[in-house]
Amino acid sequence: MSKIAFIFPGQGSQYVGMGLELYNSSNTAKNIFSQFNEVLDRNLSGICFEGPEEDLKQTVNTQPGILAVSIAAYSLLKEKTGITPDFVAGHSLGEYAALYAADVVGLEDVIKLVQRRSELMSQAQAGSMTAILGLDDEKLAEMVKKASASGIVSIANYNTPDQTVITGEVKAVEAANQIASELGAKRVIPLPVSGAFHSPLMKNASEQFADHVANFNINNATVPVVTNVDAKPTTEKEEFTAKMVDQIYSSVHWKQSISYMIEQGVDTFIEIGPGKVLSGMVKKISRQTKTYNVTDMATLEEVINALNSQVTV
Template sequence: MGKTALLFPGQGSQQVGMGKDFFDQVPISKEIFQKANERLDFDLTSIIFNGPQEELTLTYNAQPALLTTSAAIFEALKQYEVVFDYVAGHSLGEYTALVAANVMTVEDAVYVVRKRGELMEKAVPAGEGSMAAVLGMVQEELENITKQISNEGTLVQLANLNCPGQIVISGTKEGVQRAGELAKEKGAKRVIPLEVSGPFHSELMKPAASELSKVLDEVTIQDASVPVIANVTAAPVQNKDEIKSLLIEQLYSPVRWEESVRSMIQAGVTTFIEIGAGKVLTGLVKKVDRSVKTYNIFDLSSLEAVVHDIKEV
């Protein structure tokens, strides 16, 4: 029988109203939202459920909001005793994966990602950094382009290796723009600027990484109860010290999502369940390998449908 992996989305998947039916109808999920409010000492749930979208999208709100919502849905799923063998999350989503693997409490994780969002916002002044998705280009070719532009004095690098033909670049505004232009000249199908507030997963985030290390010192980190596929290495990790070190590196390193998915498939995973707002990650999984089964749990009816399907198997 094939193995199951739980996936947790990152920034960009946030939607006003996400998780509201769990808050209203599942007491254990409602507790997660309340714990997040208490730990952050402000009404995060009001921003999640009522918006406005612009406020929810701010990095330091979006990160704890997505984590809280996914963790609340995960708690509801746990009641059905669904067995899973691996967890993974995209960028911020890795923290939710760590909550699912009992590495951190949800309260501590919410606190860390709120601080992480603030540090990411502070690391590079607004308008100086950017990110763009490059479609239809081979990784090696794009990497050569980013190295060429960086060597010319404007930093840009690969940030998210999402799936075949979809790579996000990150760096200075000028570096990303020049790399995008050169990529198009060399055959990229499209270059899409991303609406983000900074050059995430680039060397420009190193100042934030040293500060994040101090934040992680404030919380308890334990060994993982199931293997977590780390963004930085695309390999399973369970040791608490290694997890902490990888979380710091993750801020300025590429998210190796395609490799992570391949690594889980190679380990025998045949079912991927994305937990939280949106369907971005299952979409990427399908682009890596169409033969695997994918599910999304984003509201109560999808939770019931997924549990029914999995239990039938």
């Protein structure tokens, strides 16, 4: 019997207009966006649907915006299919949609958690990030070790076997970029961000976030959540509390998380939320997998039909 995982995208998947069709087609989606607007006390749905892009790109809008679209799309999929996945996972911010899907946190709480997370990450010490293509783990470790002589630099995201994102202080990341090229990287792509997400520079933000997380009711998961910090399945509420805090300054072990789920028998990945970034990553990790995405009503129908055909076969 094949197994299914729901995966949820992170920052970078946003685009102006995301979620609008879901909102216009469904009272369920409408109610979710309304709750986001109410809890955040601002017109988040307007920024998602109409922009401008400069506003949507601000972390304090991007993170809750992607979360809103992901939860709306997930809720419609659940409503129409009743399907329970074997695992859930999310890339960075996307882990919060996964926590919601696994009943670890309720809607109002997950909105407030991501609101505070986005504020703290925006306010954290400046830095930079770069995507490195074509270096294996051994050469990446060598690059980080050498570049660390120039300051703080570390791995932010292990995305695919071929793509890794580094993060840290500007001078150290610049040094790492040069070293990566010397070690034979296919491409070195500086990313248009001013933060050093998932780096030790986020430690202070994570400590402040720990104080915030302590105020919330965290539950055991109804579905295993494969978490970013260690690519392991988690169901215990105490572990989630710690991992939410650690995730802010720790590496995102995405390729390891997908590989783990494949080892456990998952052959179908459904990306839920804006864009197709994660689906592309999954295919680069294993071409044997089936990937689908739910981002609007048309893709929702495609996934429902695909799931029905799998069940009948």
